[in-house]
Amino acid sequence: VHVACCCGNILCHCFNKYRKNEAKRREVLSAAAAAGVSVAFGAPIGGVLFSLEEVSYYFPLKTLWRSFFAALVAAFTLRSINPFGNSRLVLFYVEFHTPWHLFELVPFILLGIFGGLWGALFIRTNIAWCRKRKTTQLGKYPVVEVLVVTAITAILAFPNEYTRVSTSELISELFNDCGLLDSSKL
Numbered sequence: 398v399h400v401a402c403c404c405g406n407i408l409c410h411c412f413n414k415y416r417k418n419e420a421k422r423r424e425v426l427s428a429a430a431a432a433g434v435s436v437a438f439g440a441p442i443g444g445v446l447f448s449l450e451e452v453s454y455y456f457p458l459k460t461l462w463r464s465f466f467a468a469l470v471a472a473f474t475l476r477s478i479n480p481f482g483n484s485r486l487v488l489f490y491v492e493f494h495t496p497w498h499l500f501e502l503v504p505f506i507l508l509g510i511f512g513g514l515w516g517a518l519f520i521r522t523n524i525a526w527c528r529k530r531k532t533t534q535l536g537k538y539p540v541v542e543v544l545v546v547t548a549i550t551a552i553l554a555f556p557n558e559y560t561r562v563s564t565s566e567l568i569s570e571l572f573n574d575c576g577l578l579d580s581s582k583l
Contacts, residue, residue, distance in 0.1 A: 406426065420455075423452070427449075428460070431444035431447065431448040432467040435472045439487040441468035442468070444468040
């Protein structure tokens with residue numbers, strides 16, 4: 398999304414109509430953000446919704462259609478290029494071979510609740526730490542602070558074998574189907 402918006406901003410500087418008019422530039426950036434999300438997640442409509450929610454504070458109907466067109470062209474171009482060699486729009490594509498059951502919603506609801514509570518706790522803790530660090534010795538030496546946080550993270554994360562695996566390998570493992578003869582510990 399960021400790269401698409403950067404490209405859109407650079408293109409705006411090439412044309413007088415967009416260089417001098419902030420509203421026109423915002424329209425181009427809205428379309429660029431929609432195209433970026435479309436390419437990143439293979440979801441053109443999701444890109445338009447993201448652009449509608451996050452990029453523009455004023456979103457006229459013509460911008461909506463332009464963003465939708467940009468997102469469709471981006472998705473079509475990605476599909477034509479086929480960078481992953483599997484004719485999919487995203488690298489990690491999920492296929493469901495068995496239907497889900499109603500009782501499976503309970504763990505997902507609990508996961509959502511605990512994820513929200515954990516996120517709220519994290520934000521409160523982060524705000525409290527930012528207030529506290531201004532008064533401590535550690536806050537006066539930001540490089541030492543980064544080294545301490547890095548050391549604590551390494552000490553806590555290294556014993557877990559899944560935090561040592563590369564991110565792309567771990568995500569690939571998470572999206573694979575599970576079977577009876579699966580050798581994965583996950």
